[in-house]
Amino acid sequence: MTKVLVAMSGGVDSSVTAHILAQQGYECIGVTMQLFENETIGKKEEKTCCSLDDVQDARAVARRIGIPHYAFNFKREFERDVIGRFVSDYECGKTPNPCVDCNRYLKFDALYRRAQELGCEYIATGHYAVIDKDPETGRYLLKKGPDPNKDQSYVLYSLSQEQLAHTLLPLGTMTKDEVRRIAEEQGFVNAKKGESQDICFVPDGDHAAFLRRYTGKDYPEGDFIDTKGNVIGRHKGIVRYTIGQRRGLGVAADARLYVVKIDPEANTVTLGYENELLTESFKVTDLNLIVKEKLEGPVRLPVSIRYHQKPQPATVTQLSETEALIELDVPQRGISAGQAAVFYDGDCVFGGGTISETESGA
Numbered sequence: 001m002t003k004v005l006v007a008m009s010g011g012v013d014s015s016v017t018a019h020i021l022a023q024q025g026y027e028c029i030g031v032t033m034q035l036f037e038n039e040t041i042g043k044k045e046e047k048t049c050c051s052l053d054d055v056q057d058a059r060a061v062a063r064r065i066g067i068p069h070y071a072f073n074f075k076r077e078f079e080r081d082v083i084g085r086f087v088s089d090y091e092c093g094k095t096p097n098p099c100v101d102c103n104r105y106l107k108f109d110a111l112y113r114r115a116q117e118l119g120c121e122y123i124a125t126g127h128y129a130v131i132d133k134d135p136e137t138g139r140y141l142l143k144k145g146p147d148p149n150k151d152q153s154y155v156l157y158s159l160s161q162e163q164l165a166h167t168l169l170p171l172g173t174m175t176k177d178e179v180r181r182i183a184e185e186q187g188f189v190n191a192k193k194g195e196s197q198d199i200c201f202v203p204d205g206d207h208a209a210f211l212r213r214y215t216g217k218d219y220p221e222g223d224f225i226d227t228k229g230n231v232i233g234r235h236k237g238i239v240r241y242t243i244g245q246r247r248g249l250g251v252a253a254d255a256r257l258y259v260v261k262i263d264p265e266a267n268t269v270t271l272g273y274e275n276e277l278l279t280e281s282f283k284v285t286d287l288n289l290i291v292k293e294k295l296e297g298p299v300r301l302p303v304s305i306r307y308h309q310k311p312q313p314a315t316v317t318q319l320s321e322t323e324a325l326i327e328l329d330v331p332q333r334g335i336s337a338g339q340a341a342v343f344y345d346g347d348c349v350f351g352g353g354t355i356s357e358t359e360s361g362a
Contacts, residue, residue: 033111280328
């Protein structure tokens with residue numbers, strides 16, 4: 001019997017994942033990753049994700065399914081590879097994507113290695129995406145889920161061929177309503193549990209408050225400047241701002257102003273008009289390609305620069321093993337270093353990388 005390590009966060013998606021695989025005859029081992037202490041971040045119980053409070057829900061479901069369940073402590077790895085990167089990016093004027101980092105370094109790296117140690121051939125998660133294999137090239141493919149509101153292929157773009165070959169995503173072709181119906185039919189304690197928020201360790205969405213609480217630092221005020229370098233106001237610390245932000249600036253102007261640049265060294269935040277926010281090209285690092293091993297010359301591929309954004313027409317040119325240049329047909333607003341850019345080929349994730357340098361299209 002094939003052994004599978006199922007990542008059970010305590011939510012309904014991963015619970016139904018474990019149920020489906022057990023029904024299909026896999027030997028399932030349920031695992032909840034303990035990533036942080038609730039008290040450390042002031043987490044509310046009803047919006048948890050892989051925290052201590054979720055262990056009981058996951059254990060109850062595993063007991064009902066009839067599979068063993070364990071809680072693994074990955075707190076040190078989570079603080080180093082996810083929270084640490086989150087803090088560092090904001091302090092460097094970037095906008096991090098902790099969900100991508102959690103998948104890359106925790107679920108499909110640390111947990112995958114633990115699965116190998118336990119003799120499991122696969123790991124399984126409750127992500128809404130599809131893993132397939134190209135019969136011609138033999139490469140594993142990552143495809144969008146059918147429900148555009150739940151498709152999570154964007155946050156999985158960093159998976160390697162080895163990881164894709166040893167990952168099961170049984171919810172890939174399902175809708176959320178179907179998943180909840182199965183959970184209710186099986187009498188799972190978390191059948192009606194609410195959705196977890198995007199950033200699991202930021203309890204109220206206030207990332208700046210989290211940074212101050214977590215680091216113990218007071219991020220100093222500084223100057224708001226315009227794109228010509230003129231001082232036009234005072235900001236309340238660079239970690240409070242992200243590229244494209246227009247709310248909460250407190251600066252009067254004849255038209256809406258947006259954050260267009262953050263300079264940590266000078267401790268300045270540059271504000272500009274909407275046309276000054278547009279970006280026509282940018283580079284990505286940590287490049288990962290899925291459909292092919294490398295790109296031969298410029299390739300036309302639609303690109304998403306944020307989660308659930310409709311892919312935008314672009315030309316992608318690989319610059320090195322780890323870098324690529326993306327040139328957009330139509331300049332886009334709010335492109336920020338630290339975010340993920342994901343290339344698509346129809347429903348397939350062609351690859352992606354972390355946005356680094358950007359060039360204005362104004």
